[in-house]
Amino acid sequence: MTHKKLITGVRDTSFGENCLVADSVNIYEATFGNDCFIGPWVEVQARVVIGSRVRLQSHSLICEGMTIGDDTFIGHGVMTANSKYPKVGLKDWECLPPKIGSGVSIGSNATILPGVNIGDNSVIGAGCVVSKDVPKNSVVVSSSRMRFLEEQ
Amino acid sequence: MTHKKLITGVRDTSFGENCLVADSVNIYEATFGNDCFIGPWVEVQARVVIGSRVRLQSHSLICEGMTIGDDTFIGHGVMTANSKYPKVGLKDWECLPPKIGSGVSIGSNATILPGVNIGDNSVIGAGCVVSKDVPKNSVVVSSSRMRFLEEQ
């Protein structure tokens, strides 16, 4: 058996002025403001609305239904989720997209869980799993520490 | 000096009926059942055997020798490992691929360590580092919490 190919690229998406988008992305049915940057291997799914001067760094995923304000920085490898219990073949799952404000900075490899609101001007540390709402102007890091098994 | 190019794509792989595979993937010497979905920028390595109705979301990596059952969901950016101490140039390393059952759901950005078995119908939370076996029907999340450094 052979397989069918899913063609990636930019489809049914609206960009404001002066956006720069890498040539290897998967973006569909989304809306961007002005002066956005979208790095390589970024996926932006349907019904996403993004403001102006937003940077989506390489390897990041913006899931269906999310909104992001203006002047927000999404680091490399940031993953976002909109389903609490994703199951194959589920028809009636509740879509709970995260919502990210303006002036936010999200560090690389952070994970943003379903339904979370991240307030304006917050800073999320790299590698942090964001499991509840973050009030505006907060600085949040992961509680996870380094554990040394062997050290000279 | 110039460099040699590694050509990515789909090579020496068997698909069942009705699989949908993104156009930017790296899959070699693997076997898939029917009705699988493989998103963009997914790598599936040699000797991987995957059942039917499995979804591999974007940016995920299924390492050499793994098996995955039927109806399993692998989230975005999930990484799997088969070597406890990967070293450059090592010839005789032990390949310990994880094994993932059927009906499993693995959240985005989770990391699955070498040799781990994940039982049927388990749910692994996003961002979780899975370092030991997960019995069937379990729900597992990361112990890591958010730590607020500044809050209004």
Next chain:
Amino acid sequence: MTHKKLITGVRDTSFGENCLVADSVNIYEATFGNDCFIGPWVEVQARVVIGSRVRLQSHSLICEGMTIGDDTFIGHGVMTANSKYPKVGLKDWECLPPKIGSGVSIGSNATILPGVNIGDNSVIGAGCVVSKDVPKNSVVVSSSRMRFLEEQ
């Protein structure tokens, strides 16, 4: 409005002998020694200097200004950062690239924070957030554990 395209690939980069580079990468203004391997969907930014026999596995990001020694293994999905408080539009930010020694092994999905030094022959566990210096010959893992919410 339409958008401008950022063309990815290999640009203004020097390779030693016998390097193997995947056909879907984004590498610019970097320097590599001999016998390196660079997997698919890897980004290596400007002013990076990498030794010989280094492996950069798929989905990894080596940020601007980093140095990596010889014989070092960078796992899949490893993200590195060089800015403590990344902000959109910031002009005068301090670039604090991590520095990784020789013979190091970094597990998949690890995150390396700005300014961190990782000493020779250290091993960093998969999924670990490396927030401070790692002396040579260390073995470091994440303190984060699995938390079982439901178990049979």
